[in-house]
Amino acid sequence: MKAAIIQDYGNAIEIADIAKPSLKDDSVIIEVHAASLNPIDNILRSGVLREMLPLSFPHVMGYDVSGVVVEIGKDVKSVKVGDSVLARPNQEDAGAIAEYARVKETELAIKPAGLSHEHAASVPLAGLTAWQALITKGDLKKGQKVLIHAGSGGVGTYAIQIAKHVGAYVATTTSSKNADLVESLGADLVIEYKTQKFEEELKDYDLVFDMLGGNSIADSFKVLKKGGTMVSIKGQDEDDLASKYGIQFEWFFMSPDGSMLAELLALIDVGEVKPVIDCVYPLAKLSDAYDRLDTGRTVGKIVVAIK
Numbered sequence: 001m002k003a004a005i006i007q008d009y010g011n012a013i014e015i016a017d018i019a020k021p022s023l024k025d026d027s028v029i030i031e032v033h034a035a036s037l038n039p040i041d042n043i044l045r046s047g048v049l050r051e052m053l054p055l056s057f058p059h060v061m062g063y064d065v066s067g068v069v070v071e072i073g074k075d076v077k078s079v080k081v082g083d084s085v086l087a088r089p090n091q092e093d094a095g096a097i098a099e100y101a102r103v104k105e106t107e108l109a110i111k112p113a114g115l116s117h118e119h120a121a122s123v124p125l126a127g128l129t130a131w132q133a134l135i136t137k138g139d140l141k142k143g144q145k146v147l148i149h150a151g152s153g154g155v156g157t158y159a160i161q162i163a164k165h166v167g168a169y170v171a172t173t174t175s176s177k178n179a180d181l182v183e184s185l186g187a188d189l190v191i192e193y194k195t196q197k198f199e200e201e202l203k204d205y206d207l208v209f210d211m212l213g214g215n216s217i218a219d220s221f222k223v224l225k226k227g228g229t230m231v232s233i234k235g236q237d238e239d240d241l242a243s244k245y246g247i248q249f250e251w252f253f254m255s256p257d258g259s260m261l262a263e264l265l266a267l268i269d270v271g272e273v274k275p276v277i278d279c280v281y282p283l284a285k286l287s288d289a290y291d292r293l294d295t296g297r298t299v300g301k302i303v304v305a306i307k
Contacts, residue, residue, distance in 0.1 A: 060095025276300030
């Protein structure tokens with residue numbers, strides 16, 4: 001099968017012919033229709049996380065998959081051959097930018113009929129990251145105030161909509177050109193990060209969802225009420241600042257979860273949450289897609305059409 005691979009850390013991505021993944025008892029083989037890109041792709045490729053998340057080579061790129069089940073393991077009960085599904089595969093099975101992918105049954109969710117494979121492929125990693133940050137880790141409640149950084153990004157666009165579904169008041173940071181977009185997703189207050197300092201505009205917030213790291217973490221502590229919570233996918237060693245401000249700080253790395261993904265898809269199916277697509281590239285233009293990702297200026301998700 002054709003797949004997007006790297007041969008070692010730091011290598012260029014190439015399209016190569018490799019063996020189709022073998023079936024396992026608890027898994028299915030999916031004929032991939034679409035995949036999507038995430039910043040973690042290039043972070044792992046660089047090797048900076050090799051101690052935490054080592055790769056085996058050749059490594060197939062991609063952590064979001066949507067496609068059709070073509071084989072099922074003997075222990076799989078919830079799906080059948082021919083079902084359209086989507087998933088964020090676990091680290092061992094990661095490799096969505098390929099003609100076929102292996103996914104555990106517990107990581108799968110059925111694709112709603114009205115959702116295209118391209119839109120479906122944008123959901124798993126970003127959607128689950130937002131859901132776990134706000135609901136699982138942040139315990140966001142109706143009437144609370146939440147600051148979501150980078151609201152126009154892949155995770156941010158889902159986070160705004162999930163927070164509004166909960167009934168929270170949502171502030172977000174973005175550029176002026178994306179203000180209309182984040183407002184259309186439900187943001188109550190938009191902070192233009194180039195001309196405004198969010199730490200001077202906001203106070204007494206219950207939750208901050210940080211996706212930026214660096215100085216934004218230290219400044220974000222200032223907008224939280226005592227006893228508030230910060231959830232971050234970037235900063236890790238913030239215990240001293242958290243103690244100083246009387247804040248609960250939690251760093252996390254999202255986990256694949258088919259049942260949780262199904263909850264999010266139910267909201268998408270009724271139009272309460274809408275995927276935001278930056279652009280769709282064919283597999284042959286994958287290098288252009290990753291160049292686009294590297295700009296850091298994408299609005300929503302970059303999708304790769306495989307079939």
